[in-house]
Amino acid sequence: MGTEPKIAGAPPSSSPGPPLGAPGAELLEGARTVLGLAEPEMQAALQAWPRDLCLDLFTAMARLRAFDERAVILQRQGRIGTYPTFYGEEAVQAASVRALQSRDWLFPTYRQTAAVTLRGCPPLVPLLMWRGHPGGWHDVMKYRVAPLCVPVATNLPHAVGAAWGAKLRHEDLVALGYGGDGSTSAGDFHEACNLAAVVAAPVIFLITNNQWAISTPISKQTKVRRIADKAAAYGIPGIRVDAFDVFACYEAVREAAARGREGKGPTLIEAIGYRLGPHGTADEPSLYRDLELDRLWAPMEPLRRTQTAMVRAGVANDGELDLIRSDAAKDLRDIGDAIEAEPSVSIEDVAATVHRDTPWGLLPEGLREPSWNVPAEEEG
Amino acid sequence: MSEATDLNLVEAINQSLGQLLEDDPQALLLGEDIGANGGVFRATAGLQQRFGEERVIDTPLSEAGFVGAAIGMCLVGLHPVVEIQFDAFVYPAFQQLIAHAGRFRWRTRGAYGLPLVIRIPYGGGTRAPELHSDSPETLFSHMPGLRVVVPSDPLSAGEMLLAAAKYGDPVIFLEPKRMYRRGRQSVPAKFSDGDLDHAVLVRPGEDLTVVAYGAMIEVAKVAADQLQSEGVSTRILDLRCIYPLDRDSLLAAAEETGRVLIVHEAPRHCGLGAEVAALLQEEVADSLLAPTLRVTGMDMPFPLSQNEDDALPSVERVLAAAHTMLAY
Numbered sequence: 001m002g003t004e005p006k007i008a009g010a011p012p013s014s015s016p017g018p019p020l021g022a023p024g025a026e027l028l029e030g031a032r033t034v035l036g037l038a039e040p041e042m043q044a045a046l047q048a049w050p051r052d053l054c055l056d057l058f059t060a061m062a063r064l065r066a067f068d069e070r071a072v073i074l075q076r077q078g079r080i081g082t083y084p085t086f087y088g089e090e091a092v093q094a095a096s097v098r099a100l101q102s103r104d105w106l107f108p109t110y111r112q113t114a115a116v117t118l119r120g121c122p123p124l125v126p127l128l129m130w131r132g133h134p135g136g137w138h139d140v141m142k143y144r145v146a147p148l149c150v151p152v153a154t155n156l157p158h159a160v161g162a163a164w165g166a167k168l169r170h171e172d173l174v175a176l177g178y179g180g181d182g183s184t185s186a187g188d189f190h191e192a193c194n195l196a197a198v199v200a201a202p203v204i205f206l207i208t209n210n211q212w213a214i215s216t217p218i219s220k221q222t223k224v225r226r227i228a229d230k231a232a233a234y235g236i237p238g239i240r241v242d243a244f245d246v247f248a249c250y251e252a253v254r255e256a257a258a259r260g261r262e263g264k265g266p267t268l269i270e271a272i273g274y275r276l277g278p279h280g281t282a283d284e285p286s287l288y289r290d291l292e293l294d295r296l297w298a299p300m301e302p303l304r305r306t307q308t309a310m311v312r313a314g315v316a317n318d319g320e321l322d323l324i325r326s327d328a329a330k331d332l333r334d335i336g337d338a339i340e341a342e343p344s345v346s347i348e349d350v351a352a353t354v355h356r357d358t359p360w361g362l363l364p365e366g367l368r369e370p371s372w373n374v375p376a377e378e379e380g
Numbered sequence: 381m382s383e384a385t386d387l388n389l390v391e392a393i394n395q396s397l398g399q400l401l402e403d404d405p406q407a408l409l410l411g412e413d414i415g416a417n418g419g420v421f422r423a424t425a426g427l428q429q430r431f432g433e434e435r436v437i438d439t440p441l442s443e444a445g446f447v448g449a450a451i452g453m454c455l456v457g458l459h460p461v462v463e464i465q466f467d468a469f470v471y472p473a474f475q476q477l478i479a480h481a482g483r484f485r486w487r488t489r490g491a492y493g494l495p496l497v498i499r500i501p502y503g504g505g506t507r508a509p510e511l512h513s514d515s516p517e518t519l520f521s522h523m524p525g526l527r528v529v530v531p532s533d534p535l536s537a538g539e540m541l542l543a544a545a546k547y548g549d550p551v552i553f554l555e556p557k558r559m560y561r562r563g564r565q566s567v568p569a570k571f572s573d574g575d576l577d578h579a580v581l582v583r584p585g586e587d588l589t590v591v592a593y594g595a596m597i598e599v600a601k602v603a604a605d606q607l608q609s610e611g612v613s614t615r616i617l618d619l620r621c622i623y624p625l626d627r628d629s630l631l632a633a634a635e636e637t638g639r640v641l642i643v644h645e646a647p648r649h650c651g652l653g654a655e656v657a658a659l660l661q662e663e664v665a666d667s668l669l670a671p672t673l674r675v676t677g678m679d680m681p682f683p684l685s686q687n688e689d690d691a692l693p694s695v696e697r698v699l700a701a702a703h704t705m706l707a708y
Binding site for chain 1: 439442444446492
């Protein structure tokens with residue numbers, strides 16, 4: 001998005017390589033990448049990938065992008081509330097869903113709001129969530145995607161438990177828990193990694209290091225330069241991968257899942273990127289960061305980066321990829337009307353969903369007046 | 381049914397857990413030192429030997445981690461029963477319980493509950509170090525989506541634990557540790573499912589009701605004996621269910637005895653006594669012959685052992701409150 005800046009020492013602007021010279025870009029050094037390879041190697045690598053898989057990954061990214069763009073529009077229109085955009089994280093998110101089987105469990109945070117749509121859930125559902133409608137809660141068991149988790153890192157122990165539990169039941173499945181760089185400062189991250197390691201739970205901790213936790217830069221989050229290095233404290237492998245590279249992320253998650261399935265326990269994946277957008281629609285990054293940084297990182301925007309690479313490698317042409325993107329956008333064109341048409345749910349009906357047996361205080365009569373003040377017409 | 385045996389409360393817990401593991405292949409126990417060690421109170425003694433290390437699991441020292449993991453286990457079909465070693469050790473897991481466990485059914489629009497039990501030995505009177513004597517029941521009953529129960533004797537402990545494990549929503553199961561080895565009771569070799577909804581009338585009475593639970597039932601009984609000798613007929617209602625409250629039994633007690641005295645170990649401010657008193661004045665104020673009084677723990681950290689008897693509700697304090705109400 002936007003114009004491409006000239007960066008000293010950077011590869012030509014048409015190159016899908018990392019933004020050399022951009023602060024934070026050094027984190028990508030040594031990270032696994034396909035799109036960041038030198039041009040001939042990159043092209044050869046992509047040509048070795050099944051074309052169907054390349055197109056599927058691109059389509060998944062396009063659907064995520066279309067969702068995110070539509071959600072921001074709906075928020076601007078006042079049709080949904082504050083919304084945590086994931087602009088720029090489409091590659092790592094699409095790769096993580098596609099690299100797993102449908103029987104595997106996902107434990108998303110608010111940042112992976114549309115991941116469940118890649119498991120077949122209609123996009124209407126997560127959009128209803130941001131409209132504050134109870135229909136925004138998706139069917140957890142059907143999609144094997146846990147409810148969106150708001151307190152960062154607290155979903156990670158759940159992922160451990162699902163993976164460990166499946167192992168105890170001799171079921172072949174893995175679980176993946178999402179987090180950001182900020183989540184690795186929270187206690188539950190540590191407890192989850194430690195517990196998973198001790199019991200060799202087949203779980204993947206996918207930490208997207210976008211270098212910002214709202215306004216807090218990674219330098220104020222941790223003294224560890226590489227979050228993946230934290231894995232050493234738990235005796236588990238830590239993998240570093242380019243978060244803007246759907247192919248490298250796919251391979252990293254596949255490898256971690258294979259380790260889990262082979263009984264080798266958890267893997268910590270650090271997907272290194274940069275938060276290309278604000279934290280959410282209520283956030284104003286100019287208050288706390290130099291927007292020049294955003295411009296330096298902009299060439300990494302994963303949809304265009306992937307498209308450029310696929311076209312240059314001869315895996316696909318611009319026409320078909322443009323069509324995938326426009327189709328994905330078209331599918332969501334009228335969804336604003338659909339979320340508005342969703343009938344509201346009464347508070348009595350919502351109250352009835354909290355417990356197996358609704359306690360008297362939440363029954364309609366318990367929500368009402370004291371029993372001695374029942375209106376006269378209702379008395380015997 | 382095979383032969384009954386005399387068990388104390390912690391032995392009844394042990395028998396109930398064994399029965400659960402025997403009957404439900406998806407049930408498993410998690411906690412610190414619960415395996416070879418049998419738990420610091422021996423509630424799980426012998427169970428790992430009987431059921432193996434995959435059913436009775438020693439966890440790292442990480443309450444948030446293993447309570448959170450238990451939530452994840454529920455999603456894949458397991459029925460975890462978690463032991464928190466001591467009451468105040470549950471605080472690191474508080475976020476997992478209130479921000480996740482209690483909200484799960486609501487987050488699935490009522491479709492799915494978490495079949496999760498959190499066992500917590502709680503309360504004072506055991507001369508324990510700091511943070512080994514707390515009574516956190518109000519914290520959990522204030523936060524939505526958790527069922528909170530307290531047994532008071534071996535039979536109720538064994539039966540209610542079994543019912544909690546089969547309930548299908550998270551149950552905070554508070555075990556009055558002071559009662560663990562305080563007397564035996566004849567219990568069947570196989571427990572039936574207990575009642576998670578109702579208070580139990582421990583003793584009938586007409587002049588005054590003492591509402592209590594857990595270890596405070598014993599205090600109430602001694603006080604009631606004394607009051608009886610003074611010619612005061614005292615009803616004792618063992619609440620057992622902290623959330624939801626047995627509203628009907630409480631209203632009936634107020635209407636039938638006119639005086640309700642509430643006893644709990646937890647601090648007074650916003651304690652369960654406040655909720656019961658509020659309920660009574662909202663619903664049956666006209667039936668009350670005296671204001672509802674509370675005999676409770678103090679609004680301070682549970683004291684070190686030399687002062688714990690000063691802070692715990694005593695027979696003397698219960699009698700004094702009863703006399704005040706009777707003289708009103």
